[in-house]
Amino acid sequence: MSTLVIKDLxxxxxxxxILKGVNLTINTSEIHAIMGPNGTxxxxxxxxxxxxxxxxVTSGSITLDGEDVLxxxxxxxxxxxxxxxxxxxxxxxxxxxxxxxxxxxNARREEGDEISLMKFIRELDSKMEVLDMxxxxxxxxxxxxxxxxxxxxxxxxxxxxxxxxxxxLDEIDSGLDIDALKVVSEGINxxxxxxxxxxxxxxxxxxxxxxxxxxxxxxxxxxVVKSGGAELxxxxxxxxxxxxxxxxxxxDETVGxx
Amino acid sequence: MTVETNLKMTEQELRSFSEMNGEPSWFTELRxxxxxxxxxxxxxxxxxxxILNWNFTDYPVHTVTSSAFNSIEDLTEDIRTIVDLExxxxxxxxxxxxxxSRVSEDLAAKGVILTDIFTALREHGxxxxxxxxxxxxxxxxxxxxxxxxxxxxxxxxxxxPRNVVIEEPVQVVFYHDDADASLFNHVIxxxxxxxKVTYVENYYSTVAKSNGLANxxxxxxxxxxxxxxxxxxxxxxxxxxxxxxxxxxxGRDAKIEWALGLMxxxxxxxxxxxxxxxxxxxxxxxxxxxxxxxxxQNFTTKVVHWGKNSxxxxxxxxxxxxxxxxxxxxxxxxxxxxxxxxxxxxxxVLMLSxxxxxxxxxxxxxxxxxxxxGHAASVGRVDPLQLxxxxxxxxxxxxxxxxxxxxxxxxxxxxxxxxGVKKQLTEVIERKVR
Numbered sequence: 001m002s003t004l005v006i007k008d009l010x011x012x013x014x015x016x017x018i019l020k021g022v023n024l025t026i027n028t029s030e031i032h033a034i035m036g037p038n039g040t041x042x043x044x045x046x047x048x049x050x051x052x053x054x055x056x057v058t059s060g061s062i063t064l065d066g067e068d069v070l071x072x073x074x075x076x077x078x079x080x081x082x083x084x085x086x087x088x089x090x091x092x093x094x095x096x097x098x099x100x101x102x103x104x105x106n107a108r109r110e111e112g113d114e115i116s117l118m119k120f121i122r123e124l125d126s127k128m129e130v131l132d133m134x135x136x137x138x139x140x141x142x143x144x145x146x147x148x149x150x151x152x153x154x155x156x157x158x159x160x161x162x163x164x165x166x167x168x169l170d171e172i173d174s175g176l177d178i179d180a181l182k183v184v185s186e187g188i189n190x191x192x193x194x195x196x197x198x199x200x201x202x203x204x205x206x207x208x209x210x211x212x213x214x215x216x217x218x219x220x221x222x223x224v225v226k227s228g229g230a231e232l233x234x235x236x237x238x239x240x241x242x243x244x245x246x247x248x249x250x251x252d253e254t255v256g257x258x
Numbered sequence: 259m260t261v262e263t264n265l266k267m268t269e270q271e272l273r274s275f276s277e278m279n280g281e282p283s284w285f286t287e288l289r290x291x292x293x294x295x296x297x298x299x300x301x302x303x304x305x306x307x308x309i310l311n312w313n314f315t316d317y318p319v320h321t322v323t324s325s326a327f328n329s330i331e332d333l334t335e336d337i338r339t340i341v342d343l344e345x346x347x348x349x350x351x352x353x354x355x356x357x358x359s360r361v362s363e364d365l366a367a368k369g370v371i372l373t374d375i376f377t378a379l380r381e382h383g384x385x386x387x388x389x390x391x392x393x394x395x396x397x398x399x400x401x402x403x404x405x406x407x408x409x410x411x412x413x414x415x416x417x418x419p420r421n422v423v424i425e426e427p428v429q430v431v432f433y434h435d436d437a438d439a440s441l442f443n444h445v446i447x448x449x450x451x452x453x454k455v456t457y458v459e460n461y462y463s464t465v466a467k468s469n470g471l472a473n474x475x476x477x478x479x480x481x482x483x484x485x486x487x488x489x490x491x492x493x494x495x496x497x498x499x500x501x502x503x504x505x506x507x508x509g510r511d512a513k514i515e516w517a518l519g520l521m522x523x524x525x526x527x528x529x530x531x532x533x534x535x536x537x538x539x540x541x542x543x544x545x546x547x548x549x550x551x552x553x554x555q556n557f558t559t560k561v562v563h564w565g566k567n568s569x570x571x572x573x574x575x576x577x578x579x580x581x582x583x584x585x586x587x588x589x590x591x592x593x594x595x596x597x598x599x600x601x602x603x604x605x606x607v608l609m610l611s612x613x614x615x616x617x618x619x620x621x622x623x624x625x626x627x628x629x630x631x632g633h634a635a636s637v638g639r640v641d642p643l644q645l646x647x648x649x650x651x652x653x654x655x656x657x658x659x660x661x662x663x664x665x666x667x668x669x670x671x672x673x674x675x676x677x678g679v680k681k682q683l684t685e686v687i688e689r690k691v692r
Contacts, residue, residue, distance in 0.1 A: 050650050053642050078652035090647040094665025094672075103661065104651035141665070158651060 002028045002065050002081060002165045002197065004049075009060035011041075011048045018044040018255050020222035021060070026166055028197040033208060033233060036219035037241055039254035042201045043087060045219070046170040050084040051077055064166070079108055081165030085155035085172050092142040097154065098124065100142050101161050108162075127160045130190060132183045148175040156187040166197045173207040185210030205237035218244055220253040267320055269293060272408065275320070279376045282383040285390075292397045292407035302400040304527050306585045306617060307556035312525060313499050314402055317471045318438040321411050324352040333358070336464050337433055340678040347372055347428040353439040354411050365424060371417040372428060375444055378415035385417060389446050394477030394505045402501045406442055406473045413444035416457060420450040420481075427456040427489075427675045434463035434494070440470035441494075446477050449484035451509075458489040458676050461522075468497035468524070476504040480512035482536060489674045491519040491683045496551070498524035505529075510536030510565065516543045517673040519683045521690060525553060531560045534568035534599075545574045546670040548690040549582030549614070559603075560589040563596040563629075572603035575666050577691055578614035586618045588633065594625040601631040608666055609639055610691065663691050 004026045011019035018041050026032050034042050048055045051074040062069040064080055106114045131153045143151055152172055159167050188211055216232040217224045226244055276286040327333050330343055349372055350358040356374035378386050391397045397407035414430045447457050480486045494500055500522055506514040514532055532541035541561045549555055561570030572588045590601030607616035618635040640662050648658035667687055674680045
């Protein structure tokens with residue numbers, strides 16, 4: 001079992017504090033969901049875990065099985081087992097999707113032990129089938145000219161190929177129609193197991209109709225303010241966030257005014 | 259102001275060189291006239307690069323004699339890396355010596371000519387006369403074109419008669435392994451009406467440092483409804499001062515596509531101009547460049563629209579490292595009367611070092627109202643968000659940069675139709691950006 005532990009995490013962007021003490025523990029075999037209105041720091045948390053260059057951790061810690069994640073470069077974090085499905089993945093012209101994914105897989109292997117081309121293609125084909133992706137997507141340039149939905153599928157495809165220990169999915173459901181949502185959920189559900197933990201960041205409860213979370217957390221004002229089981233997501237869907245604000249005496253849930 | 263032109267040759271020596279090659283008298287005259295004019299004509303003025311004190315005239319020796327290759331099996335290891343033994347239509351020049359040439363029987367029977375420029379002058383003098391520095395590049399444009407005409411010491415002639423469509427690419431290799439050799443090569447590619455050809459040339463220098471000059475002119479003629487794809491990979495060694503002028507003239511419904519990988523290690527002035535003379539003609543220019551060391555380079559790409567509904571596309575991607583400095587001039591010019599024409603260009607420069615210089619200079623000159631045009635230019639570093647994205651998948655920073663740079667230069671690599679040449683360009687890029 002692997003464990004990602006986030007303790008009292010404070011994060012700034014361009015001098016402005018966004019996260020104000022986040023605590024969270026994610027084990028493999030668990031699915032966590034973080035919900036919350038816009039502007040409460042959810043995506044910042046995702047970016048800070050992966051090491052986005054614009055986000056500065058000012059205090060607190062992130063560890064993976066006791067190893068200091070914050071001391072690692074972005075690529076080291078990835079090779080240690082972390083993965084982030086990004087909300088806005090970069091487009092990289094001239095680099096095919098397939099070449100990129102093979103480089104990513106080989107980065108985890110010793111020199112001389114690279115994945116064979118045949119094995120790679122077989123695996124890629126089968127995962128693309130699960131995600132209902134056109135085979136020609138493999139030869140297109142990385143995210144270039146991809147529609148919003150294609151980009152989301154491509155992020156999940158990468159996750160399925162790379163097989164991380166802990167994946168963070170940042171609004172993987174935004175902008176997806178219901179069919180695409182089902183397909184993407186199917187991909188995530190296939191990953192479930194003893195060796196995989198997941199943190200799903202979302203605005204919308206509907207994704208959780210297809211993926212049942214073990215833990216649901218609500219973020220406001222740059223902190224996790226409430227945690228519960230799958231039933232919490234249903235309650236949020238039915239009643240919105242106001243009752244939590246009332247319960248906690250929060251007037252404005254965004255980070256700016258807190 | 260005038261610049262001292264200390265030509266290494268006398269008029270008499272030039273005359274004997276011409277006689278030795280059995281050149282027709284009109285050509286000897288052209289040489290001598292240009293030789294005289296070179297004294298007084300000014301240097302060209304590539305925008306934003308001062309070349310007044312560059313050396314374009316001093317070289318160790320006008321011509322060197324090198325070995326020829328009796329059969330394709332005799333080619334050196336170096337050449338074999340870029341030439342497939344199966345390559346049917348091939349010309350190889352070894353320094354200044356025509357070293358190997360062959361044309362498939364099928365094409366020869368159809369009247370296709372592929373030969374060195376001297377043989378062409380002797381055996382197809384009238385054809386060469388029609389195209390040699392008449393409608394493309396003029397000998398008296400400036401000092402360097404005049405010097406070129408006077409001193410020409412190599413090159414190739416490719417002639418594709420009307421309606422002949424050549425599917426497999428024609429390959430020409432200018433192999434340079436003598437540090438004292440200079441290259442004053444002239445290439446003519448003629449695609450007659452409704453013909454089609456893909457021409458790929460390599461300037462391939464294997465010396466560590468050259469003492470020579472390169473003054474190169476290529477003229478491409480795509481007559482009505484003809485199509486020419488012109489691929490080039492220039493890898494001239496450090497020490498070369500290079501002037502290279504590649505010019506195309508497209509007739510009605512004709513198309514010229516350039517894919518130029520300009521990887522010289524010396525100071526270089528490159529000029530690539532396409533004249534879209536005929537209605538509905540298309541000019542598509544893709545250029546990729548890597549500069550390193552203390553190289554100074556100027557790349558001018560120009561498409562001139564004369565014909566109606568003509569379409570010109572310019573794409574230039576450059577990578578600059580160390581303290582290399584490059585100017586990228588992109589010029590779309592639409593002449594009066596070229597209605598419904600479209601001139602587009604994109605110049606992007608990637609800087610890998612704080613001391614490198616790159617300047618993208620897009621210019622649109624439009625003398626007609628009913629046209630469309632656009633340009634995009636950028637100079638910057640490797641996007642940190644692209645690196646973050648690639649690294650977030652476990653790829654090291656170094657490998658991520660490598661992927662981004664190769665991707666950036668891919669537009670030309672992908673277009674080159676000969677595997678060996680594609681591979682060579684990829685390897686040269688690899689070596690240069692490392």
